[in-house]
Amino acid sequence: MTKVKIFLLLVLLFVSSVSAAQLLPDNTRLTLESVQRWMASNRDFAPIIQILDTMHTSDDALKKFEMLPIAIQDQKIFDFMRKHQMFEKSQQIASHHGWKSVGEYMRLSTKLGNAIAAYFFANDSAKLSQEQKKALREKTDAAILAAPVEDVHFVKSHEKLLKSYIQAYADGR
Numbered sequence: 001m002t003k004v005k006i007f008l009l010l011v012l013l014f015v016s017s018v019s020a021a022q023l024l025p026d027n028t029r030l031t032l033e034s035v036q037r038w039m040a041s042n043r044d045f046a047p048i049i050q051i052l053d054t055m056h057t058s059d060d061a062l063k064k065f066e067m068l069p070i071a072i073q074d075q076k077i078f079d080f081m082r083k084h085q086m087f088e089k090s091q092q093i094a095s096h097h098g099w100k101s102v103g104e105y106m107r108l109s110t111k112l113g114n115a116i117a118a119y120f121f122a123n124d125s126a127k128l129s130q131e132q133k134k135a136l137r138e139k140t141d142a143a144i145l146a147a148p149v150e151d152v153h154f155v156k157s158h159e160k161l162l163k164s165y166i167q168a169y170a171d172g173r
Contacts, residue, residue: 028104028107032161035154035158041096044097045105048086052102055076070103073103074101077103114144116162119155121144121145
């Protein structure tokens with residue numbers, strides 16, 4: 001009878017944690033809410049990011065990782081954080097700021113970074129000749145060139161907010 005109670009308790013805990021994760025906000029798209037959440041959580045995630053930056057030894061390894069399904073990415077991040085004894089801290093930070101996982105935070109960071117870079121690419125290339133545009137395009141990362149148009153428009157429409165955040169972050173505020 002005790003094993004049955006333990007089993008039921010574990011099932012209940014699993015179901016409640018999955019249900020709670022479903023109530024968290026959408027952090028997969030660039031919205032004002034998701035970007036503000038990203039801004040609010042950046043400083044707390046800084047030590048986690050320093051560790052995660054060592055996870056991939058090359059750009060190729062990072063690109064292969066980014067091509068994996070989300071569940072596998074998250075599992076690899078979980079395993080890596082456990083290996084570096086930062087799993088619990090990283091999970092606390094993620095849940096405190098409304099992220100389902102550290103991977104979700106990282107994916108939104110990448111999405112926002114690519115959109116910002118694509119926005120600057122578009123501004124810079126608008127001033128160039130066709131030949132110069134072609135040369136710039138050849139040197140630009142494919143992920144930046146593939147940034148969705150709606151993400152670039154988001155950056156354009158929230159340029160003032162992003163600039164003030166970047167300036168405040170650089171100033172240590």
